[in-house]
Amino acid sequence: MNVQKRTMRIAIASGKGGTGKTTIATNLAVTLARMGCQVTYMDGDVEAPNGHLFLKPEIQTNASVCLPIPVIDEERCTTCGKCVELCQYGALVSLGKLIMVFPDLCHGCGGCQRVCPEDAIQETPRRIGVVETGRSGPIHFIQGRLDIGHPLAPPVIRAARHQLPEEGVQLIDAPPGTACAAVQAVEETDYVLLVTEPTPFGLHDLQLSVDMLRALERPFGVVINRADEGSKLIRKYCTSEGIDILLELPNDRRVAEACSRGDLLADVLPEYNPCFAELFAQIESRLAA
Amino acid sequence: MKELVVISGKGGTGKTSVVAALAALAENKLLADCDVDAANLHLVLKPRIRQREDFSGGKCAWITPEACTACGECLEICRYDAVRMTDVGGEKTFRIDPLACEGCGVCAHFCPTEAIVFAPVVNGQWFVSDTRHGPLIHARLNAGGENSGRLVTLIRQQAHKIAEDQNLALVIVDGSPGIGCPVIASLTGADLALVVTEPTLAGIHDFGRITALTNHFSVPVVLCINKWDLNPELTQRLEQEAHQRQISVVGRVRYSPAFTQAQRNGISVVEYDGESAGEDLSALWQNLKPLVTEDELTLKLL
Numbered sequence: 001m002n003v004q005k006r007t008m009r010i011a012i013a014s015g016k017g018g019t020g021k022t023t024i025a026t027n028l029a030v031t032l033a034r035m036g037c038q039v040t041y042m043d044g045d046v047e048a049p050n051g052h053l054f055l056k057p058e059i060q061t062n063a064s065v066c067l068p069i070p071v072i073d074e075e076r077c078t079t080c081g082k083c084v085e086l087c088q089y090g091a092l093v094s095l096g097k098l099i100m101v102f103p104d105l106c107h108g109c110g111g112c113q114r115v116c117p118e119d120a121i122q123e124t125p126r127r128i129g130v131v132e133t134g135r136s137g138p139i140h141f142i143q144g145r146l147d148i149g150h151p152l153a154p155p156v157i158r159a160a161r162h163q164l165p166e167e168g169v170q171l172i173d174a175p176p177g178t179a180c181a182a183v184q185a186v187e188e189t190d191y192v193l194l195v196t197e198p199t200p201f202g203l204h205d206l207q208l209s210v211d212m213l214r215a216l217e218r219p220f221g222v223v224i225n226r227a228d229e230g231s232k233l234i235r236k237y238c239t240s241e242g243i244d245i246l247l248e249l250p251n252d253r254r255v256a257e258a259c260s261r262g263d264l265l266a267d268v269l270p271e272y273n274p275c276f277a278e279l280f281a282q283i284e285s286r287l288a289a
Numbered sequence: 290m291k292e293l294v295v296i297s298g299k300g301g302t303g304k305t306s307v308v309a310a311l312a313a314l315a316e317n318k319l320l321a322d323c324d325v326d327a328a329n330l331h332l333v334l335k336p337r338i339r340q341r342e343d344f345s346g347g348k349c350a351w352i353t354p355e356a357c358t359a360c361g362e363c364l365e366i367c368r369y370d371a372v373r374m375t376d377v378g379g380e381k382t383f384r385i386d387p388l389a390c391e392g393c394g395v396c397a398h399f400c401p402t403e404a405i406v407f408a409p410v411v412n413g414q415w416f417v418s419d420t421r422h423g424p425l426i427h428a429r430l431n432a433g434g435e436n437s438g439r440l441v442t443l444i445r446q447q448a449h450k451i452a453e454d455q456n457l458a459l460v461i462v463d464g465s466p467g468i469g470c471p472v473i474a475s476l477t478g479a480d481l482a483l484v485v486t487e488p489t490l491a492g493i494h495d496f497g498r499i500t501a502l503t504n505h506f507s508v509p510v511v512l513c514i515n516k517w518d519l520n521p522e523l524t525q526r527l528e529q530e531a532h533q534r535q536i537s538v539v540g541r542v543r544y545s546p547a548f549t550q551a552q553r554n555g556i557s558v559v560e561y562d563g564e565s566a567g568e569d570l571s572a573l574w575q576n577l578k579p580l581v582t583e584d585e586l587t588l589k590l591l
Contacts, residue, residue, distance in 0.1 A: 015326075016300065016327055016329070017297075017299065017300010017301040017302075017327070017466040018299060018301010018302060018466075019301060022491070045467075047466075047468045047469045047472075047498075048299050048300070048466065048467055048468065048495045048498065050299070050491035050494060050495070053490040053491055053494060088347060088348065088392055088393055088394050089393075107391055108368065109368055109369075109391065109393035109395050110366075110368055111394065111395035111398065114366070114395065115398065146468065146469060148468065148498060148501040148502050148505055149502065149506075151469055151473050151474075152469070152470065153469040153470070175467065176301075176327065176466050176467075177326040177465070177467075178326045178327060178430070178432050178433065178434075179325075179326040179430055179433065179434055179437045179471070180433060180434070180435050180437075181469065182326075183388050183433040187388075199552050199553065200329075200332050200553060201305065201329040201332060204329060204332055205327045205329065208326070208327060208432065212432035212433055215388065215433060216388060216433070230549070230553060253519075256516075256519055256544075257519060257520060259491075260487075260488060260489035260490065260519055260520040260523060261489075261490065261523075262489075262490040
């Protein structure tokens with residue numbers, strides 16, 4: 001099959017922050033688009049979304065992401081407390097003659113409304129973030145943004161994922177870490193690229209990410225960014241665990257400077273272009289196997 | 290006792306390296322690693338663990354196959370797509386994906402045959418340790434763990450308790466990247482937030498988001514620019530933005546291989562290299578010190 005017709009979903013993740021997820025994801029997106037491939041880039045790092053700084057998309061749509069929050073009809077409420085008992089998040093508190101709602105703590109599970117025997121609970125949408133879509137040249141662009149002060153990133157990531165098309169190559173730029181937000185971003189993907197750096201912090205957090213992906217049964221491979229003589233640390237670990245290293249991007253101050261300005265390597269350091277084409281070929285060969 | 294929380298918005302700006310340097314420079318303090326799903330401070334501080342406890346952040350649902358009649362009610366109720374159905378020749382079986390389960394318990398409550406067990410799960414561990422730079426409270430959240438915010442809150446509570454017991458003047462908290470649940474949990478009620486960022490467009494963008502968050506929770510904030518000479522123009526822009534928001538720049542740290550080398554040697558930058566980057570970090574501490582030790586000066590920031 002030629003590259004233009006490929007359909008696959010790839011997440012770019014890492015345990016440690018700042019290892020270069022967005023650098024890899026945006027440059028891979030641009031490289032594939034220039035090869036004539038249908039590409040979607042989704043920024044799933046909804047707490048600190050930075051892909052737009054590199055891809056400079058024209059935003060065409062935006063939709064609020066809301067959680068259904070309970071509203072209690074005090075006329076009907078008998079303060080029986082069944083909702084308070086069911087709520088696992090402390091979002092409902094009984095004050096004797098009144099049940100109070102703490103919207104910041106609500107996860108929108110809908111249990112309170114369902115359990116209320118008096119039909120006294122309605123749900124009202126409460127905005128926690130936004131999903132924007134648009135285009136960066138030929139690239140279809142999606143990003144989620146968590147509103148300031150809201151704790152729950154996973155629902156915003158979920159809403160952004162709903163915008164993913166069924167076809168083409170879809171790249172999901174994941175949030176750092178190994179907690180629920182990272183899981184939400186890598187689930188139901190065909191392959192995960194774990195980006196790391198050759199430092200003890202990088203190795204330690206790579207191991208945590210590997211644990212996470214093994215628990216999720218996702219196939220994955222490693223990209224070493226800012227590779228230098230210390231990369232043997234990562235190579236040794238990957239060899240002992242039977243993990244593929246798909247790409248090593250050398251430690252190059254010019255790359256750091258280009259990224260600081262929001263430049264794509266594909267534009268300003270074209271000598272790196274073959275790396276990203278090769279990276280994609282490596283992923284394809286793993287998926288074909 | 291004062292509490293200083295080190296955060297960044299963007300990941301990988303050098304929070305943990307800065308905290309490790311402060312650990313070496315500050316006296317009479319306690320360290321708390323609240324980056325619970327990718328904790329790294331222990332790699333530099335080499336703790337001797339004195340106490341180890343399980344953390345249960347909530348409950349998880351589990352379907353008992355014998356009691357399940359495959360009615361599908363749970364699949365319909367669950368708002369987190371955590372119920373998985375397999376259909377083999379018309380015979381349906383249901384299970385709950387523990388990594389997708391949000392721990393709301395709604396499925397268990399409404400299961401008509403009471404086939405769903407809803408019980409507390411252990412999703413991490415936390416530790417009290419000794420290090421060459423004083424006590425360290427740290428944790429490890431299991432992969433895909435929920436409720437990282439609750440674990441952060443627990444770590445901070447323990448840190449405060451130990452600091453009070455041992456009469457320590459300062460708690461230094463290493464925070465998570467981002468602006469979500471664990472960051473909010475590490476920030477609320479802290480005396481001062483030190484934002485560590487870098488002169489990149491991403492760093493500046495996320496500096497805007499993290500200071501909006503500190504503002505939202507009324508936590509006073511100061512700024513340290515790491516790798517400042519990577520892009521002096523953007524450093525200037527960051528300083529201007531900080532000035533506009535009345536945020537003091539308390540440190541400028543140069544882009545230096547000493548950060549990586551110190552990490553590889555398992556020590557802090559100031560222990561590895563007393564000059565260059567080490568000097569910058571010492572200057573940072575000199576600027577920070579009055580803000581986390583003297584009440585009047587902290588009030589000035591507010």
